[in-house]
Amino acid sequence: MNKQTINELNKRASRELEKLLDLDKLREWKRQYLGKKGLITQLIKQLPGITDNKRPEIGRQINQIKNDLKKAYDRKMSNLQNQPPKTHRQEPNNWFDLTAPGEKTNLGHLHPITQMRQYAEDIFTRMGFEIFEAREVDDDYHNFESLNMPPQHPARDIWDTFWTNQGLVLITHTSSMQNRILSTKEPPLRAVIVGRCFRNEATDARHEHTLHQIEGLLVDRGITLRHLIGVFKAFLDEFYQRDVSIKIQPSYFPFVEPGIEFLIDCTICRGKGTMNKKQCSTCGGSGWIELAGAGMIHPKVLKEAGIDPQKYSGFAWGFGLDRLVMMKYGIEDIRHFHSGDLRFIRQF
Ligand SMILES: [Zn+2]
Structure with missing residues (x-):
């Protein structure tokens, strides 16, 4: 060990320290030079082996270098820790590849119920029906009384109804719009009402608390059940x-x-x-699915809306769009629609 080798070691350590850019490498550097088995530490351990009178001088030199390197290390450490994160602009080779493909943006799409609602509305519009939207909250008169269900009428129990504290109804069916349409439009009239209806009942694979209904109304002279069946089948053939x-x-x-x-x-x-030789779970093995309630509009409902049942007759139907x-798609559980599960939604 002589002065020259010590100086060279010092220069090498300083040069390497200068180039370091990250904390891990900095700590590695410290282990290599100043650690327990580091090169500088080893020099100190060799001091007792120097027998001539240069020992004190070499000892001071090594100590000086050790302290200087330690200070340089501390400075570097604090610089690296306070350095702002690297950005693209700070890269030495700052260029922009205009031809690189961009990141794909997920645009999303309409919910399957909305898509099919628009599809159904389109079919009915082509058949000459005018589209109306139901109110989601309505009064007792429009949801029940105007539809031949005076207070205390037992048929009100067909639906498990949500009531507000003000005595309003979360509509149980889109028929809540019938009286408004029948009393404001002159026959002949064709109307389709769409809207969300609500049932205060337990949910399962076939039942939801919120469902989408599409209702049809047609009033004219001489309308019979045959017209109802013909119109409804024409719609279904087109839909499916x-x-x-x-x-x-x-x-x-x-x-x-x-x-x-x-x-x-x-x-x-x-x-x-x-x-596949098993009973179909959708129809329970019967091969048939109940789809809609319908019938000829009750004379009392027409009369309540100011239409003379002696002159006019009409039909109405209501079906659940969800069903x-x-x-149409072979969906086995109605609860998927409101689950918000993107794995389901993205299939449409
Ligand atoms: Zn079946």
């Missing part, structure tokens, strides 16, 4: 883009007489009742 089989069974709704229910052949099993969309 196939020749849909329909079945009709009697039913009861206080605002129609007679009341019927439309069933269509199950679109999942194509009316066979079985899928229709489930059948």
Whole structure:
């Protein structure tokens, strides 16, 4: 060990320290030179081996270098720690590749219910129907009383209804708009009402608290059930883009007489009742799905709206859009629609 080798070690350590740009490498440098087994420390350990009178001088020199390197290390450490994060502008080779592909933006799209609602509205518009939107909160008169359900009428119990503290109703059906339309439009009239309806009931794969309904109204002279069946089948054939089989069974709704229910052949099993030799879970094996309630508008409902039932007759239907969309796409659980699950939404 002599003065020259010590100086060279000092220069090398200083040069390397100068070039360091990150904290990990800086700590590594400290271990290499100033650590317990570092090169400077090793020099100090060798001091007792120097027997001639140069030992004190070399000792001072090494100590001086050690202290200087330690200070330089501390300065570097504080510089690196306070340095702002590197940005693109600080890169020495600052150039911009105009041809590089950009980051893809996810644009999103309409909810499947909204898409199908617009699709259905489009079909009905082409058939000459005017589209109306239902109020989501309405009064007792429009949701019940004007539809042949005076207070205490037992048919009110068909629906589990949400009431507000002010005595208003979260509509149970879009028929809540019937009286408004019938009393303001002159027959002949064709109207389709769309809106969200609410049921105060437990949810499962087939039932939701919120559902989308599409209702139709047609009033003119000489209208019969045959017109209702013809119009409804024409819509279904167009909606499902196939020749849909329909079945009709009697039913009861206080605002129609007679009341019927439309069933269509199950679109999942194509009316066979079985899928892959198992019972079809969508139609329960019957091959038929209940789709809509309908009937001839009750004379009392027409009269309440100022239309003479002796001169005019009409039909009305109401169906759940959710059920229709489930059948179109083979969706097995109605709760998917309001789940907000993007894995579901992105399939449409
Ligand atoms: Zn089926």
